[in-house]
Amino acid sequence: MSDPVLDVVPEETSDQVTSLIEARELGRWYGEVVGLSDLSVVIQPGITGLVGPNGSGKSTFMKLIVGELKPSRGGVRVLGHQPFANRELYRDLGFCPQQDALYDHLSAHGFLAHLLRITGMSANESKQRAKRALGRVGLTEAMHRKCGTYSKGMRQRVRIAQAIAHDPKLVIFDEPLSGLDPIARHQIRTIFKEMVEAGSSLLVSSHVLHELQGLTDRIVLIHRGRLLAQGSVTDIRRLLSQHPRRISITSDAPVELAVELMRLPGVRATRIAENERTLTVETRDAQGLFDQLPAIATRLKAGITSLDSDDEDLEAVFDYLVD
């Protein structure tokens, strides 16, 4: 495994006192399976995206942050606290887990009010906060329905609501946008921005980089349980763009199109599928191809009917970065 590609992992300095999360040589394994290995990273206030392919260790890292697990080696401090079973920390921390788990026989409002009530809030305050949090995620009308009747997106929003209902300083979101429709995604992203404006900090994980684009400029890339890179989205995207990407094009003239595209800089190979209409192009300069493609297609009258990019295949990108 190579060192992080973007060497922006900060050294220990006095300004780390203000850091939200500080992991040092953090490792966690499950029997012989390594979940996280030797991760050192400092996360500052604001929104930070935690990106990595499935199985990269994102969830393990988050479970260590929220104190659901103990490190096998190294350590992590969150808001200055050791997180495992730390009640002081949980007053300022919210966690939206990835797993689709809710109490199907309870209403969203009842569930949230219950959670808030057992932490010492009055019955009235619990209900008010539950109502407000559910309103923020757009579930006002459905909040008295049982969770078992909710769609996947609605269930995700309930989990987000429970994470923000007590107005925590730091909220950890494990794949919060997964399974949401575009409207709900926009709504949640708006909530995230409002939370940051109100002074909260967020750590948001995703296996899809572009989900976090526009939300934050700070990305932590992890892969195979290790920190791979940390930097701005622009830096990360530039890095990723150097990786050969496969683009599938369905066209009425795939052969002619393949010949023309091979002339573009960065295009390494083209292949026509058995259906004789789908062309797969492998290129190191995807953006250049996208820029040129409309003109070429018009000139050739290629009749392009679909265009698919493997942009979301982060697994391949990470493998490329590691190799």
Next chain:
Amino acid sequence: MAFLKATLLIAALQVRVLIQSIRFVICALVALVPAGIALAAGGTTDTEKIGADLSIMLLQFAAPLVGLILGSVVIAEEVEGRTITFFFTRPLHRSALFLGRWAAVALVGGVLIAVSAATVSYGSSHATFRDLQPELHWELQAERATGWKTTQTGSQSVVRYQDEFRDNRRKHVSHLEPGEIIELPMDRRGRPQRIIATERKPRNLDLPEGFAGLLMLSGSLGAAIYTIITAGLSIFVKRPMILGLAYAFAVEGLLANLPGSTQALSVQFYLRSILIDPESPMWNRWSSMGSEFLEPSQAILRLSVFGLILLIGCSRAVVRKQFLLTS
């Protein structure tokens, strides 16, 4: 105080959630089994026998099963449903969460079993499809006459008996009332013979005094202990119900029913000690199993201490335990 308040609050909320759940309905049905049998069959046979058998059924079947089903609510249900994260990432002491949820299931389980116990006690002695009107019995006061019986037809009763020479005799009498005396012919030596009519309830209609209270106490305590066992198991294993069932019905079933001192290693032994009075003929079958039962107060004390130690151990374990949830 904050810990106690949090524990009570969690318990109160958990009770409300629990009684709306399917699990509660299942537990109620389980608890209903011995109670239903008592209501259906009680009084149709020997009251003490059915009372004893159903009590043991309650202690050995219903209380453990209700305890096991409800005990898994405390931790295992949350781990399996992957919802425990919602609680463990709150400013809440994990011990308070454990104890509060346990208190809720112990209360619900205890009440279910107590109601079942009360019904078993009532049903065994009272409920019947047979008319249990007091019956008239006749007591023969004679030295030689034997084999007598009476039949009653309308307002007439016929007393049949054999005299000292085995000769069948009969005497017609008018409708008998309690206390009425039927004077029979004197025997050959001139000794008086008589039959006295007495009113008597069917045999063993009443269970021993205090039986219902002891059964409710032992059953509820048993359910509470089994909830701790399951809740404790669920901290360490993923499928506590399987282990709990194996323990309650295989291990305990063997230990508690084999003659000898090994009985004292089972929860059932202490529950039976609370309930069973070795002096009472009602418990002849159970008190002759080769083990001397404890005094009820001793049994309650030892079981309570055992439960308390388990609770403290579980509360400490749940604070230290990492729960691995699969996505």
